[in-house]
Amino acid sequence: MRAVEHYLDQVKSDIDALLDSLIPAEDIEPQSLHAAMRWSLFAGGKRIRPAIVLAVGEALGGSRAELMSTAAAIEMVHTYSLIHDDLPSMDNDDLRRGKPSCHRQFGEATAILAGDVLQTQAFKTIAEDGLLTADVRIKLISLLAAASGSPGGMASGQQLDLAAEGNVVPLEEIERIHQQKTGALISAAASAGTMIAKGTDEEFTAIDKYAKKLGLLFQITDDLLDVTQGSLELGKTAGKDASANKATYPTHLGIEGTRELAKKVRDQAINTLAPLKGDSEILSGLAMFVVSRTN
C-alpha cells in the first residue's frame, strides 16, 4: 500500500509538471478559456489514469519518458469529459473536487469550449511527442479516439447513462454503460502503456483483463462513495445518484453487498496479473488503492 501511494504521489508531480507545460498559460489570450482549462485540470485529480499508463508500461519494461505524453493526453480527455458531464444539461453538478465546477466558475460557454480544447490538446500532445515513432503515435491516437468516442466509448457511455436516468435498469445494463463511460478510457490507458512498452500478445491480453476489472472496480467504488460520503469528503455533490434515481450497485446490492463485490473484483484484478514476468506490485497496489478509498 505504501509503495503504490508513493508511486501515485510521484506520478502526480511528474504529470502535473508536464500538463502545466502543455496547456497555454493563463496570461495568454483568451485568458478566461485557458484559466478554465487549468481550473479543471489542476483541481486536485489523483492522476489515476496517467498512473495506469505508467505503471503498465514500466511493469513491461517501458521507459517513463516515452510514456509521459500519452499519460498526460489521457488525463486531458478525462478532464474534458468531467467538464462536459457537469454541465447543466448533463449531470448539472455545481461541485467538482471540492470546488465550483468549471461552468459554475467560468460560465457555460467557456466551460464547453474548455472541454473542447482539452480534447483537441490531447490528440495534439500525442501527435507531437518527440520520442515515439510516428507509427506508434498513430496507433495511440486511434486507440484513444476509439475509447473516448462512439459507439462503445466514453461519450456513448455518457449518452446511455443520461438516457437511463430515472429508469429501472438491470445490473448487466448498468455494467455495460459503465464499461463504456469509465471502463473504455481505463482500458485505453492500460493498452497504451502496453503498446509503448512493446508488450507481447500474452502481456497485452493479461493487461487488458486487468484493466477491465480495474474499470469495473472504479465504478463500484464510485457508486459506494456517492452513498457513504458527504459532499465535503467527496468533493462533489453527494447522494446525486439516488436523487437522480440513477441505477447503481448499492441500489441493486445494498451497501454491504457492494463492498463484498468490490473486494471480489479487486482480487480478480490482482489475479489477472499472474502471467506477467515483470514486477507488477504497483499494478496490484492500484487495485487495492481503488478499494481502500471506500473504507
Place this chain on the structure above:
Amino acid sequence: MRAVEHYLDQVKSDIDALLDSLIPAEDIEPQSLHAAMRWSLFAGGKRIRPAIVLAVGEALGGSRAELMSTAAAIEMVHTYSLIHDDLPSMDNDDLRRGKPSCHRQFGEATAILAGDVLQTQAFKTIAEDGLLTADVRIKLISLLAAASGSPGGMASGQQLDLAAEGNVVPLEEIERIHQQKTGALISAAASAGTMIAKGTDEEFTAIDKYAKKLGLLFQITDDLLDVTQGSLELGKTAGKDASANKATYPTHLGIEGTRELAKKVRDQAINTLAPLKGDSEILSGLAMFVVSRTN
C-alpha cells in the same frame, strides 16, 4: 464559374459518401447520438472546406484518394463547431441550414456529445487513413489540432467572439477574431492539401496567402448575408449580428462598402495564385464563388 460549381457538386457527392461510411449508422446504439451527428453533418453544407483541401491538393498534383479522409475530417471539425456554437449558452441559434439546430432537435446534452464525438472522429479518421504514411498523418493531426484549438485557433476565436459581443470593437480586432474563428480552419484545409500533395516551400507560401484571403472573404460575405438576407434564404436566424450588437464589416463599412471590400479581397486572393505552375482555375473559381453568394 460553371467549372467551380460542377467541382463543388462532385466534391459534395464524394465527401458525403465518405462521411456516411465514417460516421456510425443511426441504428447503432446510442441511436440518438449518432442521429444527432448525422443530422448536423448532412444538413446540406456545401463542403467548402473539403473542396479547399481537394482543390489545393489537385492543383499541386496530389491524388484525390489521398486527400479524401483529411477533407472529411476537416468537415467533421467544422460541423462540431457549428453544433457547439449554436448552443443556448453560446450563440443560441434555433435554426441552422434551414432546419432546427442540433440542440433544438435532440436536446442540449445530446448536441454537446454529438459535437464532442465529431471532433474525436475527425482525428480518428486521419489516424486510420490507409493511404498516407504515418509521418504525414501525424503532421496533419498536429496541423488540424493547432487550427481548431487554442490559442490562435477556432475555439479561441469563438471565445474572443463571445467576449466581444455587445462591445464596440475596432475593425482590426474583428479581423483578428475572424482569422481565428473561421480563417484558421480554412488555412488548415489549404495547408493540408499542400502537405498531402507534397508541395514545395514556394507553393506552400502562395497557398497560405491564398487561404488567408479566402478566409477573410468568407467572413466578409457571411456578415453581408446576415444583413441582406432573410432567415429563410439564409437557413439560419438572420439579423442576429445586429441584434447581438456584434461587431461586423457592415456596421463599420456599410453594405456597399462591405461589397467593395469583398471584391477587393477576392481579387487579392486570385492574385496570390500567380506563382503556381499547375491549373489553379478551381482555386480562383472558389474565391469567385464565395463572393457570388452575396449577389
